[in-house]
Amino acid sequence: MLFFGHTGTTLGLLWLLNKIVFKKKQPDYRLAFLGSILPDIIDKPLGLILLRYNLGDGRAFAHTIIFPVLLFIIGFYFARRKENNLLLLNFCVAGHLVLDQMWLEPKVLFWPAYGIIFPYHRGDTFWVWFYQWLSQLKFNPQVFVPEIMGFTILLVMFIYLVKNKKTSIFIWQGKFF
Numbered sequence: 001m002l003f004f005g006h007t008g009t010t011l012g013l014l015w016l017l018n019k020i021v022f023k024k025k026q027p028d029y030r031l032a033f034l035g036s037i038l039p040d041i042i043d044k045p046l047g048l049i050l051l052r053y054n055l056g057d058g059r060a061f062a063h064t065i066i067f068p069v070l071l072f073i074i075g076f077y078f079a080r081r082k083e084n085n086l087l088l089l090n091f092c093v094a095g096h097l098v099l100d101q102m103w104l105e106p107k108v109l110f111w112p113a114y115g116i117i118f119p120y121h122r123g124d125t126f127w128v129w130f131y132q133w134l135s136q137l138k139f140n141p142q143v144f145v146p147e148i149m150g151f152t153i154l155l156v157m158f159i160y161l162v163k164n165k166k167t168s169i170f171i172w173q174g175k176f177f
């Protein structure tokens, strides 16, 4: 799953959950947006550019189970001080790993249980990855369907904010309604 698939699905689910379960209390949607794509923000530049010869893949440290667990431990500490933001971030990072179907790559997900070295299975450069990404976006329904869905969800949310004159409350407080 790529950018819009991750961000749109996560924000859409969170909005739905918010409407049904939490009702009035709103999470910071800006933070949810960040968390939903954070593993890629960290791993793509790291694996495909900076540590290309060591990792050679866009899924590394931030796609392991250790990453959300660490965030959860730190978030739990702050939650006791009534700051739940890190827990939300952790929740969305964990969601990213689920949407990436990381159980299909157990050597990455359970790193370092299978060995300290990440599987160097593709040896991609950034541009190889980018062109694969473009062609998958065009031809692979498993890729383009979630992307279109995610884009549509974000668009609907954006229109909602503009129509209800809530763009500034979203920008400054991360709230929708």
Ligand SMILES: [Zn+2]
Pocket: 039, 040, 059, 063, 096, 100
């Ligand atoms: Zn990812």
